[in-house]
Amino acid sequence: MEQTRAGSCIHNGLLQEQVLKWTHNEGSSKHAFPRLLKEDIPRIDHRVKETVKRQLSKMPIQGQIGTSPCSGGNNGRFMHPKSVVTRTRCKGISAHKCSSSRAFPRLLKEVIPPAELHVQEIVKRQSQANNLAKQDSCRRPECSPVFLEEAYRRCRNICKDYAGTYYLGSLLMTEERQKAIWAIYAWGTRIDEMVDGPNAVYMSTSLLDSWEERLQDIFDGHPYDMVDAALTDTVSKFCLDIKPFKDMIEGMRMDTRKCRYENFQELYLYCYYVAGTTGLMTVPILGIKPESSVSVQSIYNAAVYFGIANQLTNILRDVQEDALRGRIYLPQDELAQFGLSDKDVFARKVTDNWREIMKEQIARARFYYNLAEQGISHLDKASHWPLWSSLLLYQQILDSIEDNDYDNLTKRAYVGRTKKFLLLSQAYRKA
Numbered sequence: 001m002e003q004t005r006a007g008s009c010i011h012n013g014l015l016q017e018q019v020l021k022w023t024h025n026e027g028s029s030k031h032a033f034p035r036l037l038k039e040d041i042p043r044i045d046h047r048v049k050e051t052v053k054r055q056l057s058k059m060p061i062q063g064q065i066g067t068s069p070c071s072g073g074n075n076g077r078f079m080h081p082k083s084v085v086t087r088t089r090c091k092g093i094s095a096h097k098c099s100s101s102r103a104f105p106r107l108l109k110e111v112i113p114p115a116e117l118h119v120q121e122i123v124k125r126q127s128q129a130n131n132l133a134k135q136d137s138c139r140r141p142e143c144s145p146v147f148l149e150e151a152y153r154r155c156r157n158i159c160k161d162y163a164g165t166y167y168l169g170s171l172l173m174t175e176e177r178q179k180a181i182w183a184i185y186a187w188g189t190r191i192d193e194m195v196d197g198p199n200a201v202y203m204s205t206s207l208l209d210s211w212e213e214r215l216q217d218i219f220d221g222h223p224y225d226m227v228d229a230a231l232t233d234t235v236s237k238f239c240l241d242i243k244p245f246k247d248m249i250e251g252m253r254m255d256t257r258k259c260r261y262e263n264f265q266e267l268y269l270y271c272y273y274v275a276g277t278t279g280l281m282t283v284p285i286l287g288i289k290p291e292s293s294v295s296v297q298s299i300y301n302a303a304v305y306f307g308i309a310n311q312l313t314n315i316l317r318d319v320q321e322d323a324l325r326g327r328i329y330l331p332q333d334e335l336a337q338f339g340l341s342d343k344d345v346f347a348r349k350v351t352d353n354w355r356e357i358m359k360e361q362i363a364r365a366r367f368y369y370n371l372a373e374q375g376i377s378h379l380d381k382a383s384h385w386p387l388w389s390s391l392l393l394y395q396q397i398l399d400s401i402e403d404n405d406y407d408n409l410t411k412r413a414y415v416g417r418t419k420k421f422l423l424l425s426q427a428y429r430k431a
């Protein structure tokens, strides 16, 4: 099987009758869930489900195999996406399901963002759409190879400049996959820079609306500039669905509206929007192992958890930097439970209470990394090393905060070069 045939990988995975009994209820004690969450964690399963369904419905049905990688070979042994989705419904890893059976952390009290119905409606609409028409949308636009090469080179540079760790992971991937990863990253970063960068004051909802229109153009095969062109090529090559991209823009909207998060429910949704979506975009690129015995939904869930864990980590690493921009991502109710407030964050004083809340936050991020880990082995073999590497590198940031005695108010957690290389070889052994 060709590694680029992400779609066929997914379908092959689904051909397996067995269904996942993913083990997050049996996680090692090292990763037992921290004290913070009491009852439940927010549900975004419906969002992930929608993406999986949409993604699958873009794949060809039997006898309609085209020439693009996304509609790849497999000797015509595709199943109809609809039947696939039905059979795999609700199987697999889901963090909120494990809440009752684990010692869930203390902090989380409320339940579920109310977006479920909205998303369910989209799922319904999508499942009614015509598969042939969707196959058309996977056709690759004509584009000169030289132009595309330059477009991807620009994306690579953006990724290298803005996301060192992510870039390092991408270097371990096959060429086609790394290019796709760079294109997605470059697209997201350009928008993120408008929200977070030096020109953030000029950011407005209407500007984000116009980027959303431009996103549609990218998916329709009408890129506006080179970075867009790379993404157009990527979405057609890997048959990516637009929904997670739109959700990411929604996350940016949220960032322009909000600079405080009342509770973990709110923060979780934000993390899904700005980082979990990257996981959803990336699974078709990484490819699912043909012999995977778990549901596709579970694998997408794990990918979302990876993004969430990464975002929680970045929030802990960047507390001070964010505070300087007037932003505090730590849930307000959790700060209060530890006798802390915004004032303490701005005062940059590392107290025992601060250390205690940091321990809980770190434990929570590790919990999500642990969930993400369980998805890696179900991806195409060539994606294991890059993913283990990113996972270990990101987790090392948490270790580094601990090594700094939880001082992320005056110090920035950092992973040195030597450590990075050691982690790459550790990741290689795990892969």
Ligand SMILES: CC(C)=CCC/C(C)=C/CC/C(C)=C/CC/C(C)=C/COP(=O)(O)OP(=O)(O)O
Binding pocket: 162, 163, 164, 165, 166, 167, 185, 275, 276, 278, 279, 280, 282, 283, 299, 300, 302, 303, 306, 307, 308, 310, 311, 314, 372, 373, 375, 376, 379, 387
């Ligand atoms: C586990 C399974 C099944 C799939 C994984 C699917 C993937 C690759 C998900 C990626 C999720 C993720 C880590 C999203 C965040 C991406 C990102 C660009 C983060 C920022 O990059 P850093 O390298 O942390 O940047 P810094 O330079 O700020 O450190």
